[in-house]
Amino acid sequence: MKTIMIVLVVLLANTAIMAQDKESDFQSIEVYGQTLKYVEKGQGETLILLHGLGSNSERWIKNIKVLAQNYNVISLDQIGFGYSDKPLMPYKGSTLVEFLNGFMVQKGIKKATLIGNSMGGWVSALFAVTHPEKLDKLIIVDPAFLLGLPEDANADDIYAFANPSTVEDMASYVKRIFFQNEELLRPENLKQSLIKKLSWNDGYTVHQIIKSLLQGKDLMVDSLEDINAKTLIIQGQHDPIVPMETINTLKEKIKDNITIIYENSGHSPMIEEPNRFNTDVLNFLNK
Template identity: 35%
Template sequence: MEEKFLQIEENKIRYLESGDSGNTLVLIHGLGASAERWEKVIPLFSKKYRVIVPDIIGFGYSDKPLVDYTPDFFAEFLEKFFIESGIKRPNLIGSSLGGQIAAEYTSSHSDNIEKLILVSPAGIMKQSTPALDAYIMAALYPNEQSAKNAFEMMEASGESPDDALVNAFVERMRLPNAKLAFMSTLLGLKNSESLTSKLSSISVPTLIIWGSDDPVIPINYSDDFISAIKDCRFFRMDGCGHTPYVQDPNTFASKVLEFLDSP
């Protein structure tokens, strides 16, 4: 993986790139995460695709301007990122908040996307869950114990999260403006209209992947996406929580590649 940077207006945006295929796959991470969240599947995808993984604006090591972090703001950021990086008609994967951003963008730019994969996407659920509450607390009071507790709850596996994951999260949340961007995003999501009305505008082939044991955004919310998106397929990843691409990267990558290879 190669670390790169580009400029979007006055903001410096970091991203990872791997692979040299003519076909592009863009991965969008979730709330409070960074491009590294995808590190277990990037090598699996880069064998067949040029993989581009940004730290979305406000998160990771990209700039965190003092703005309102609304779903519309993130969708506009994605459009600007595609333009500045010269990406045309990529396949697009989004997880959690990244799933909402990917769906929001594709609902109004279906001609610009080849295929869409949404992983436990946000945008429908409006109330919180205990696992999400723990994650918010870890972001506001970033220390090893709070972060470890949050990731244990999110994965719902009973196993301790990787120390590197925990330490990296704590480090990022202590960066200037990181908490502000995190909380502004939460408020922006809470005060936005439900994604439901926009899903019917998505006209590209779509795959929904959801961990069966997801305690952050429970799997029953998948029905709203499946019923609203015209050309939609669904795969439940049994035994996984909120990030199946971290817990079972081989199965996840296999299902995604199978979908991308299909007519």
């Protein structure tokens, strides 16, 4: 049961906490007949920010403005999440990679740096292997799913836990994911987070992604060594979702990497320690 609960809280990292943007702030583009929503700011080389499971582009609210002072920053609602279309199909990691590549083609982006948190880290790493010619650098933040899920994980249990229906459920999420959670636990913030999460209606997508992982699809156990891009790994020390064993494996397998541990963060360092995060990312990109 303990193992199941650890898996269940993966989805926590990606709730609507800290959401501030409105749907009207997003731009739209059509990929494979589906509408993808995204926020784009700044000029220069392109950075594409990828959120985690059950979240959307608002996850990067504390980072976009700073990074956009030097780069063209795109924060994307991946297919099936946030304000993007949610076609009923068997989602898996390669599905998200396919739509990310299609997005870049439609936008005329020949090469970009990917910054992915949690599930977004998995998608970014998969992209690094399948489309290396289109990747400049790789930044993965508390990356989940690269090595799969525990054998006793249950898709239905995760689905139920990942779709909070009460403010109490949302509070449980926050306590498990954020090391610094006092502000997020205020009743009004919990209420707004629940409203936002329910409005996205991404439960089907979440369920399909988890099912694909349980089936062993698009895991990276045997392909981490194929990542050739210069890579920055950022990990929250208090993250109950991605164990240090996973980070140690990534450090060993990814050829050219720098790993930084954030002592005051859980699963979302870009929110909990945004100033340090933004500085570390810019320093890495400037090397």
